[in-house]
Amino acid sequence: MINVLVADDELPAVEELAFLLRRDDRIGSIYRASSGAEALRALEAEEVDAVFLDIHMPALSGLDIARAISRNARPPAVVFVTADEDRALEAFELAAVDYLLKPVRADRLAKSIGRISDLLKDGAKAADMITVDLGGTTKMIRREDVTYVQAQGDYARLHTADASYLIRVPLADLEQQWADAGFIRTHRSYLIALNHISHMKLASASPSVTVAGAELPISRRHLPSVREKLEATRIRPQA
Numbered sequence: 334m335i336n337v338l339v340a341d342d343e344l345p346a347v348e349e350l351a352f353l354l355r356r357d358d359r360i361g362s363i364y365r366a367s368s369g370a371e372a373l374r375a376l377e378a379e380e381v382d383a384v385f386l387d388i389h390m391p392a393l394s395g396l397d398i399a400r401a402i403s404r405n406a407r408p409p410a411v412v413f414v415t416a417d418e419d420r421a422l423e424a425f426e427l428a429a430v431d432y433l434l435k436p437v438r439a440d441r442l443a444k445s446i447g448r449i450s451d452l453l454k455d456g457a458k459a460a461d462m463i464t465v466d467l468g469g470t471t472k473m474i475r476r477e478d479v480t481y482v483q484a485q486g487d488y489a490r491l492h493t494a495d496a497s498y499l500i501r502v503p504l505a506d507l508e509q510q511w512a513d514a515g516f517i518r519t520h521r522s523y524l525i526a527l528n529h530i531s532h533m534k535l536a537s538a539s540p541s542v543t544v545a546g547a548e549l550p551i552s553r554r555h556l557p558s559v560r561e562k563l564e565a566t567r568i569r570p571q572a
Contacts, residue, residue, distance in 0.1 A: 334361030335449055336380055340372035340395065341387035341414070346435070350385060350414065353442050359450055369393020376402060381409045383430070383449045388415040399429065410449045463491065465498035474498065476514060480545035482507055482524040489524075494545060517562050520552045527562070535560060 366372035386395030431445040484504035532543035540551040
């Protein structure tokens with residue numbers, strides 16, 4: 334069963350969404366909050382698997398709450414519920430599982446619950462999933478499938494074995510957010526996944542690392558930290 338929290342500063346909206354959620358057999362306990370501060374208190378007091386957040390709440394918005402809980406070791410899945418579709422991109426950058434427009438339709442809500450259920454069945458944390466746009470279609474990819482990330486201005490291009498995706502997040506931000514997930518900065522333009530390394534040349538005049546068949550440069554500035562990280566993870570560099 335999925336335990337959820339519904340947060341919206343308009344009580345009728347809270348009760349309407351709670352009513353729809355209660356009709357789904359996959360939903361367990363439903364907690365309610367009418368402000369951002371109340372939502373954070375509920376998240377501290379209760380075991381919650383997913384939160385349905387209104388974006389436009391006074392003081393602490395739904396986006397503020399999502400940023401706060403993203404720092405948790407095991408954050409709940411986040412679904413934004415709002416009448417403002419212009420904030421969808423910003424919501425997805427916060428690793429939201431879904432984005433529902435008011436008034437919420439029962440069939441559309443069922444799809445969101447299905448996404449949450451799939452995450453829980455797989456044992457995956459919401460923070461391990463990335464929402465991307467591919468040709469106008471929204472999809473979710475696993476962070477563990479990302480082999481390396483390439484900077485493109487204020488954007489970053491995520492490379493996987495079979496595709497690449499552009500997200501509106503600077504590489505420096507991803508470097509901080511993904512450091513504990515095994516990603517390391519090798520160059521001002523590249524962030525690589527250590528477990529996808531197949532070959533390294535650290536002693537040559539042009540140091541490089543091969544990730545998923547792509548040979549990527551290691552800058553002199555980042556070479557010492559790369560060596561240190563490889564030694565810590567016991568990955569042996571090749572000449």
